[in-house]
Amino acid sequence: MVIKEGLRPGGRSARVQASVHCAVRELLEAHERSSVTVPMIAARAGVTPSTIYRRWGDLSALLADVAVARMRPDxxxxxxxxxxxxxxxxxxxxxxxxxxxxxxxxxxxxxxxxxxxxxxxxxxxxxxxxxxxxxxxxxxxxxxxxxxxxxxxxxxxxxxxxxxxxxxxxxxxxxxxxx
Amino acid sequence: MVIKEGLRPGGRSARVQASVHCAVRELLEAHERSSVTVPMIAARAGVTPSTIYRRWGDLSALLADVAVARMRPDxxxxxxxxxxxxxxxxxxxxxxxxxxxxxxxxxxxxxxxxxxxxxxxxxxxxxxxxxxxxxxxxxxxxxxxxxxxxxxxxxxxxxxxxxxxxxxxxxxxxxxxxx
CATH class of the missing domain: 1.10.357.10 (Tetracycline Repressor, domain 2)
Known part of the structure; x- marks a missing residue:
């Protein structure tokens, strides 16, 4: 999870991130990975696709971000x-x-x-x-x-x-x- | 390089493979990887795109095949x-x-x-x-x-x-x- 300095923890930005990460994890559990798309993730997370593109760039960058966050041990x-x-x-x-x-x-x-x-x-x-x-x-x-x-x-x-x-x-x- | 049993070395099939592999290597040297496409490779190798699709399936499978072949030491x-x-x-x-x-x-x-x-x-x-x-x-x-x-x-x-x-x-x- 890349926390940018200056972001207020628990603020809007952090909530968008948590919700998008959660949507990705749920979708990857339920679907073939190659069938998961940015619009599907956006719909599930309750954000617009352009929010995702603006923040992460593309699907592979978003998946990488989620993967890095999952590396953190519980x-x-x-x-x-x-x-x-x-x-x-x-x-x-x-x-x-x-x-x-x-x-x-x-x-x-x-x-x-x-x-x-x-x-x-x-x-x-x-x-x-x-x-x-x-x-x-x-x-x-x-x-x-x-x-x-x-x-x-x-x-x-x-x-x-x-x-x-x-x-x-x-x-x-x-x-x-x-x- | 995946040599299928029963193929005659140096035969038509081997020549197609050598020519396609060579085209991939040359294109990867001259171009950004993300801009290399199957039609470009086919044109350079002197084969049709469908020959490539039939034999390798898709671009990432072809790139993987070339990469494995390059692993073989000289x-x-x-x-x-x-x-x-x-x-x-x-x-x-x-x-x-x-x-x-x-x-x-x-x-x-x-x-x-x-x-x-x-x-x-x-x-x-x-x-x-x-x-x-x-x-x-x-x-x-x-x-x-x-x-x-x-x-x-x-x-x-x-x-x-x-x-x-x-x-x-x-x-x-x-x-x-x-x-």
Whole structure:
């Protein structure tokens, strides 16, 4: 979600955005993605198509914006009591979510966003939260966790015939934890 | 390049494919991608648009086919005399190629291919060639090299604000070589 500075949270602009995002999410659940159009979204959100074109430019930019907003996690990463346990829980959930059909669509849409880098900053934030829970341990850097856990998860889904197996994910976690 | 079984190499079908692929590559070099159309490609390739539609379905499928064909390397991976050296040369060249504008376009197009997994099989073939040169050494598995070298390279280009630095790539190679 791109919040422009100077916008009053909860103001008219924020309400338009929330309503349009919500319309997109609902339509994508109910319809084939290729059949969703800007006029359909506008009708459902209770705005005019020109409001959407003015604000987002075109359909792919709007879908990218919604996808980036959906990347934001609903909750803190699970706290299992150990660094290894937290990383396993996080990585398994990430693999699950990204392998799903909505996850694949999200990754495709995010690439059309003008700021796809937002993706890694969200992941980094979550991994930093986990690492910060264990100040006594020599934890791997967040960059290393991104390279060794998030990257293979996504790369294999997008470009390989088979996603990462959970055992491979566990091996990568062990490798990341080795100092 | 999808070679269907039973096609005679060098036959009419292969010549149509070569000519259409060549037209796409030339047009993409000279024009904005969004302005390239099937009739333009057909005119340049000396075939009718319906030949293209019949064979590839639509423009994005054709672009994906060309992108997959371009993934095939022109030559064997460089032979530097050591496993570490070969991996460095290969990984640095891969990072270079994928970071370029044509590389980014290629990655985007390949995702529209019905067989994006072909991508990893090409990379695996190149890495296997390297590993096979050093039968005496305990080399990492090709899957490990894909996960630790190719995945972070591509993931960071697509989803982060900064690509992998060469130093990070070297660290990942050291990690991959650790038994």
């Amino acid at each position: 909750s803190e990463p699970a706290d299992t009591g150990s660094l290894r346990g937290d990383l396993r829980a996080w990585a398994e959930q990430y693999l699950d979510e990204m392998s799903s059909e909505p996850g694949r669509m999200m990754m495709r849409d995010v690439q059309c966003s003008p700021t796809p880098g937002y993706c890694v900053s969200i992941l980094s934030g979550q991994l930093q939260t986990i690492v910060d829970r264990y100040p006594g341990e020599t934890a791997p850097s967040v960059d290393r966790l991104i390279n060794l856990l998030a990257a293979p998860t996504v790369f294999r889904i997008l470009f390989s015939s088979a996603p990462l197996a959970v055992e491979e994910l566990h091996e990568l976690i062990e490798l990341a934890l080795k100092t | 030559s064997e991976p460089a032979d530097t005399g050591s496993l570490r050296g070969d991996l460095r040369a290969w990984a640095e060249q891969y990072l270079d190629e994928m970071s370029s504008e044509p590389g980014r376009m290629m990655m985007r197009d390949v995702q529209c291919s019905p067989t994006p997994g072909y991508c990893v099989s090409i990379l695996s073939g190149q890495l296997q060639t390297i590993v096979d040169r050093y039968p005496g050494e305990t080399a990492p598995s090709v899957d490990r090299l894909i996960n630790l070298l190719a995945a972070p390279t591509v993931f960071r280009i697509l989803f982060s604000s900064a690509p992998l630095a060469v130093e990070e790539l070297h660290e990942l190679i050291e990690l991959a070589l650790k038994t």
